[in-house]
Amino acid sequence: MEVRKIIHLDMDAFYASVEQRDNPDLRGRPIAVGGDSTRGVIATSSYEARQYGVKSAMPTRTALRLCPHLIIVKPRISYYKESSLIFRSIMNEYTDLVEPLSLDEAFMDVTHNKKNMPSATLIAQEIRKRVQSELQLTCSAGISINKFLAKVASDLNKPDGLSLIGPEEAVEFIEKLPVHKFFGIGKVTSQKLTKMGIITGRDLKKKSEKDLLRILGKSGSYFYKLVRGEDNRRVNPERITKSQSTETTFEHDLRNIDVIQTELEQLCHQLEKRISKNDLRGRTVTIKVKYSDFTQITRSKTVSEMIATASDFILIGKDIINSIDLKDGIRLLGVGISNLNTEEPEPSGQLTLRF
Ligand code: DCP
Ligand code: MG
Secondary structure, three states: OOOOOEEEEEEOOHHHHHHHHHOHHHOOOOEEEEOOOOOOEEEEEOHHHHOOOOOOOOEHHHHHHHOOOOEEEOOOHHHHHHHHHHHHHHHHOOOOOEEEEEOOEEEEEOOOOOOOOOOHHHHHHHHHHHHHHHHOOOEEEEEEOOHHHHHHHHHHOOOOOEEEOOOOOHHHHHHHOEHHHOOOOOHHHHHHHHHOOOOEHHHHHOOOHHHHHHHHHHHHHHHHHHOOOOOOOOOOOOOOOOEEEEEEEEEEEEOOHHHHHHHHHHHHHHHHHHHHHOOOOEEEEEEEEEEOOOOEEEEEEEEEEEEOOHHHHHHHHHHHHHOOOOOOOEEEEEEEEEOOHHHOOOOOOOOOOOO
16 A cells, blocks of 8 residues: 555644734734633643643633733634635645644645645645744644654644654554553553553553453454554545534542542533634533443433533533442543534525534
């Protein structure tokens, strides 16, 4: 099979950079885009603010404690969308195989491209220059042979950087990569792997596919291939997000309803973070529970309004959990949102852009 040339592009401190671009008073200063100090959270922060530890999804109150002179700016999503559209149109000049992951992030497959440029690195460099001159924003690029490595690569020289993981380095790179850097391996799983002495890709590679299926569940086969440099997921320009979810497996089965609800709250905050990145809203909340005997149930509730905040998910999620039989305890809890705004019918005669 032909070696592919995949680029992953990710804007730097996206919302905050747009704000600093549009308001010179904010340039060079620690700013955060987000809600107010009463109950708001930070969507993102400028790199100046990151030095103080101000991060995405942090309560604004905490952020102000870390950095008292932090400037809080209210989000202006329509402006971010406008820049995002231009960003995407620049990428589309090189190929139609552009798969946006959120407003500020996308994969491209430039193996064959409209400009017949043989070097993916040069394409990425050109795009970065154009983003700079047309949007006055910076972005970082990762170039490699598959989606997984391209995404890891774009993070290596952030902000305003580029990095290449070439075909000959791919396998060695993955072998050295700590398991917590693997997308799809969460905190609990990586702790579990660490306890088993699996610290890096190399350790993961020593396991048979059967072992990985046992340790990681269904995704075991995916990781088995991944550590061998194989990730054949294609760049899909048509992908529309239909649902978003997040789940966690506990180290010990949980029986106590208060503990379960606290876990639910954390999951709901993670879910909010995920969907706010994509500017998504939804109407159906689903709770997934796996019992100690590995049987699994899901229960959903649909509301009439589009919702997008952790507090709404928590309210509905708790309602669902209270109606579920917890039996002898649960080993996994998940929360998801569907019936998203991506599935809304388009108003007739009007062209709307999907995000
Ligand atoms: N976002 C959000 N809530 C989060 C995380 C992100 O609303 N919990 C929004 C704001 C970000 C944008 O999504 O600007 C893109 O997310 P990234 O994770 O790419 O973060 P940034 O672009 O801000 O920073 P980086 O330079 O690390 O990419
Ligand atoms: Mg970004």
